[in-house]
Amino acid sequence: MLNVNTSMREQIALIEVSGRIDSMNANQLGETLNREIDSGHRHMVLDLAGVDYMSSAGLREIVSALKKVRGSGDLRLAQPSSRVREVLEMAGLDTIFQIYATQSEAVGSY
Amino acid sequence: MLPNESRFQISAAVDQIPQACDFVVQIAQQAGLDDHAVYHCQLAIDEACTNIIEHGYTHQSAHETIEIICRHEPARFSIIIVDSAPEFDPLTRTDPNPAASLEERTTGGWGIFFIKKLMDEVSYEHLNGKNYLTAVKYLPQ
Numbered sequence: 001m002l003n004v005n006t007s008m009r010e011q012i013a014l015i016e017v018s019g020r021i022d023s024m025n026a027n028q029l030g031e032t033l034n035r036e037i038d039s040g041h042r043h044m045v046l047d048l049a050g051v052d053y054m055s056s057a058g059l060r061e062i063v064s065a066l067k068k069v070r071g072s073g074d075l076r077l078a079q080p081s082s083r084v085r086e087v088l089e090m091a092g093l094d095t096i097f098q099i100y101a102t103q104s105e106a107v108g109s110y
Numbered sequence: 111m112l113p114n115e116s117r118f119q120i121s122a123a124v125d126q127i128p129q130a131c132d133f134v135v136q137i138a139q140q141a142g143l144d145d146h147a148v149y150h151c152q153l154a155i156d157e158a159c160t161n162i163i164e165h166g167y168t169h170q171s172a173h174e175t176i177e178i179i180c181r182h183e184p185a186r187f188s189i190i191i192v193d194s195a196p197e198f199d200p201l202t203r204t205d206p207n208p209a210a211s212l213e214e215r216t217t218g219g220w221g222i223f224f225i226k227k228l229m230d231e232v233s234y235e236h237l238n239g240k241n242y243l244t245a246v247k248y249l250p251q
Contacts, residue, residue, distance in 0.1 A: 023124045023164070024127060053149075055160065056224055063215060064217045067217075090208065090227050090228075092209055
């Protein structure tokens with residue numbers, strides 16, 4: 001079960017996700033990210049505080065979104081759990097994404 | 111079936127994978143793996159089944175299945191994933207590079223790499239027309 005909520009903080013598109021991100025539902029996250037990008041949002045924060053599990057299917061979606069916005073904006077990550085951070089680190093994405101300990105730090109980083 | 115062995119079968123569809131994960135988690139916990147190791151087993155079975163469904167069984171059919179065998183031995187916990195897709199040894203694939211820049215990256219190809227990183231041993235066999243991928247976690251002694 002995956003819940004995805006989107007909102008705006010000033011000019012920042014905030015995407016808050018909770019649940020499990022796997023091959024069954026990762027496209028749901030990808031569709032949300034793409035919708036935000038297609039709407040013209042280029043400064044985005046993905047808050048992963050509620051995500052207790054993310055497989056490589058989830059990584060595929062966030063890397064794909066980052067490729068689309070990097071250059072004209074950014075997709076920054078907030079509050080990954082230790083398990084999600086482990087997956088990010090295995091794929092070397094902790095050096096590709098800017099990752100913040102809190103949502104307010106991530107939003108305030110722009 | 112051996113006395114220390116449990117088996118579970120799913121249809122080759124992504125919406126069946128959580129059931130395979132739940133099965134492995136339950137057996138891994140009973141085998142005495144800690145929470146972190148159980149999580150690694152869960153990710154490994156998820157990635158293996160996803161790979162088979164997306165790249166092995168390219169023509170989805172209700173008849174295609176994946177069998178998961180968990181084997182609990184004194185010093186090791188093995189997960190054996192069996193499918194009847196065309197012969198393919200995923201361990202021969204070149205690993206993606208975690209140090210690659212964003213521009214150099216392809217978005218896929220990380221599943222088998224994760225299994226190799228998360229588990230203590232991974233091996234592949236093709237026997238009697240079936241692919242057998244075995245992933246092992248060593249049990250705490």
